[in-house]
Amino acid sequence: MTDYVDGYCERVAPGLWGEPLNSLSNLAFLVAAVLVWRLATGNRTGRLLAVLIGLVFAASTVFHLLATRWAATADSVSILVFVLVYVVLFARVFYNWRLAWLAAPAFLALTVVTALLGGGLYLSALIxxxxxxxxxxxxxxxxxxxFAVAGAVFALSLSLRALDRDVCDYVPAGTHFLWHLLNGVVLYLVSRTMVKRLRP
Incomplete structure (x- = not known):
């Protein structure tokens, strides 16, 4: 779990500052978390989403600083937790579904299918x-x-993530930092939508 992970253009050697853009761009998640927290005054659901975005910020920052396998796992888990919580909240808030928790295993099943097709967690989130x-x-x-706007932004973000390793010869810093910046926008948009929907 402590194995070194070199998965991005910007990372060329071990070290805390091996990915400066990838590390600093995680601040987009922190900004999103603060904005959602302030927007969700008196709204526990909104505050929960803000905390989960904060966890994404922390886990992703640690991963891009340390570049180890355990940090990569923590990064993926933090994102998965946010998505699972959100799909349950969507079923409960927008559809008043009493068995809203079933949305979580349904999403996991979709993720398994997309993973078998080579898409994984992120393609299932876009779907x-x-x-x-x-x-x-x-x-x-x-x-x-x-959600249509959030989906469009996420589609662009996902494309930039996929391009990172392909543009190393032309853009040494890669495009992964743009994935962070745009995903901060996506998490803010969907969380803001939930908060607004819950307002009287």
Whole structure:
């Protein structure tokens, strides 16, 4: 678990400051967490989402500083926890589904399928945003556009993440830091949508 991980253009050797852009760009998550926390005054669900975004910030920062396998696992787990909590909240808040917790294993099943197809957690998250937008658009809920916009931003973010290793010869810093910046926007957008939906 302490094995060195070199998975990004910017990382060329072990060391705490081996990925300065990838490390600093995690501040986008911290900014998103603070904004959601302030927006969610008196809203425990919003505050929970803010804390989970804060955990993503911490885990991703540690990973890009240490570049070890255990830190990579912590990074992925923090993202997965946010997504699982969010899909359950979506089912409960937007559809008042009493068995909202079933949304979590349903998403995990989708993730397994996309992983077998080579997509993994992130492709299933993109599909999930598309499903949220489609479900709400079908019943003419005005919030469908919020998820459509978040999905579009995430699609761009995912593309930049995939390009990172392919552009090393032309862009030594890579594009992974843009993945962080855009994902901070995505987490803010979906959390803001949840907070607004819960307001009287």
């Amino acid at each position: 999930g945003l598309g499903i949220f937008a489609a479900l709400l658009a079908f019943r003419r809920d005005v919030y469908w556009t919020h």
